[in-house]
Amino acid sequence: MRRRLLARVMCPCCWAKFAPTEVLFIASHPEERGDELLGPDEAKRFLPTRFTPAGEAIDARGAPTSRMACPRCHLPFPHDVLERMPLILSLAGMPASGKTFFLAAAMWQLRQLLPRDFGITFQDADALINRPIAANEERLFLADDPGNAVALEKTELEGGDAFAVQLTPGITTFLPRPYLFSLRPRAEHANGTARDRLTYLFCLYDNAGEHFLPGADTPTAPGTRHLSEARVVLCLFDPLQDVRFRERLRQSSRDPQLDMPIRGMRQDTMLVELANRIRTATGLAPHARIKRPLFLLVSKSDAWGSLVPGLDLTTEPYQPLNPGRKVGHVDRDRISQVSVRIREMLREIAPEVVAAAEDAFERIFFIPVSSTGTAPMLDKATGLLKVLPSSIHPHWVTVPFVYALARYSKHLIAFTDSKAGQSADQRFDGAVGEEAGALSPAFDDDDGLTSERAGREELHHGS
Ligand SMILES: Nc1nc2c(ncn2[C@@H]2O[C@H](COP(=O)(O)OP(=O)(O)OP(=O)(O)O)[C@@H](O)[C@H]2O)c(=O)[nH]1
Ligand SMILES: [Mg+2]
Ligand SMILES: [Zn+2]
Structure with a gap:
């Protein structure tokens, strides 16, 4: 069964919102190391262009990976976040x-x-x-x-x-x-x-x-x-x-x-x-x-x-x-x-x-x-x-x-x-x-989050 992705996903680490197509993958090949935001010991993050038939991304040295990271903070998050x-x-x-x-x-x-x-x-x-x-x-x-x-x-x-x-x-x-x-x-x-x-x-x-x-x-x-x-x-x-x-x-x-x-x-x-x-x-x-x-x-x-x-x-x-x-x-x-x-x-x-x-x-x-x-x-x-x-x-x-x-x-x-x-x-x-x-x-309307959010968005539009 195909899984449906959200149109916009939220990073649980930095709360940035982005499209699923912007998600980075974390290289799994041991020599693919170094990330400009997280330091030289971290595995490299990359925007994939090649995938295995099973849907895993393929890193620059050909190793498949399914671990994902946020395009803004580069921290990892589980696949569930996309859905x-x-x-x-x-x-x-x-x-x-x-x-x-x-x-x-x-x-x-x-x-x-x-x-x-x-x-x-x-x-x-x-x-x-x-x-x-x-x-x-x-x-x-x-x-x-x-x-x-x-x-x-x-x-x-x-x-x-x-x-x-x-x-x-x-x-x-x-x-x-x-x-x-x-x-x-x-x-x-x-x-x-x-x-x-x-x-x-x-x-x-x-x-x-x-x-x-x-x-x-x-x-x-x-x-x-x-x-x-x-x-x-x-x-x-x-x-x-x-x-x-x-x-x-x-x-x-x-x-x-x-x-x-x-x-x-x-x-x-x-x-x-x-x-x-x-x-x-x-x-x-x-x-x-x-x-x-x-x-x-x-x-x-x-x-x-x-x-x-x-x-x-x-x-x-x-x-x-x-x-x-x-x-x-x-x-x-x-x-x-x-x-x-x-x-x-x-x-x-x-x-x-x-x-x-x-x-x-x-x-x-x-x-x-x-x-x-x-x-x-x-x-x-x-x-x-x-x-x-x-x-x-x-x-x-x-x-x-x-x-x-x-x-x-x-x-x-x-x-x-x-x-x-x-x-x-x-x-x-x-x-x-x-x-x-x-x-x-969302909570029931009387919990207000919906209306609170709506108000916030209007504010952004107005400015
Ligand atoms: N009597 C009692 N003591 C508790 C209970 N829960 C936690 N404590 C004590 O409260 C102290 C602090 O608990 P923590 O959970 O570390 O507190 P915290 O809010 O995480 O503290 P920070 O990490 O400094 O922000 C510990 O020494 C616990 O033994 C409880 O249900 N009953
Ligand atoms: Mg604590
Ligand atoms: Zn993030």
Whole structure:
């Protein structure tokens, strides 16, 4: 079967948009080395003129290759990018708020949850590029000796988590590494026959918290520019780095983080900065509210959950697909109820955080998450905070992704509709083609991205 390419594709590293015919290939012959943007050790990039019958490009020394690279930044991306616009979910949060742990825990759990309970395949779009996240997952969840405490490294502004490119000769630009995952329905899913049409690409980045400080986004370190392309913004709020939470928790929690110096800045200031970057990049007025949804993820709930009496995160708000139910469901009501309670707690203890979020975003979900389910311990020998793999039990880390996916594509995951008193399964029994019009690759109109984009484009036309 011929595969359909997009008319314009987007590079997940530098967010340039170009036609598929402009895509470069990465030479595979060992002597084809040296790239003017990436350095002498990198394989040569080239615009192919010769192809094998199987569609692979042929490099200058005759070696076939299928690895592709962006014509602007020369960084590699998987073939899927030619067929699907990546669905960018931007993750923000100050240093040590838990971003790296959250991504590792969430991706690890999604790999199991989505096939098992939702009939959806969830895979690395490029195992090589995704390697750092997979390595973190392995360290936490597949440890050789689960009784041996482990740490994850702090994310650096430069180094392994970022790609160094000379977009301008002599000036190094650091671009964040994109983590791409592909999703598609499996045979047992009600829409398993529409696999190609219902394939999505999730794109995430693990920035260093320092990237979100005011002034940190510069032309040579445009590390958070993905915010302007994001469909969904996820921002971690870390109560353990707030003095008012620290006072309240001192009695109930022994988490060593309560006594560590607070890194970064006030978290409401970070939200204001985040919103300003999105507004500038999308051409919104300075005080306009952003229509795309914000998931304010209140991290490390293992430490502060006791502040919300009766908060139960031991079960997740899902109803799995089974022989009688052909699509997995998300319990929207339960998530809303939890969100209301978390918002109340924040409003009481850190009201300026709720105010900053609500001034900037039209729609906010307050979601408690714990990536470890347990406090780390301080390793005196190294000064590092470490966790025991055997005691890690994440809570609700997949909720923002599953919820976002259900809103993005009702053909993949459904919401339980308690008001109607029944599930929406019936809609899924028909072939997906019957509702072809509803398959637009965007959130519902009321999520606003479509109109926000339209406004931006007009602005460009007018100037
Ligand atoms: N109690 C508790 N601690 C956590 C949890 N998740 C992460 N931590 C701790 O928080 C610290 C920072 O976590 P990271 O994931 O490295 O934070 P980060 O946001 O990636 O930080 P930068 O890379 O500096 O931006 C680590 O020492 C973890 O042990 C959690 O769910 N509960
Ligand atoms: Mg990190
Ligand atoms: Zn690029």
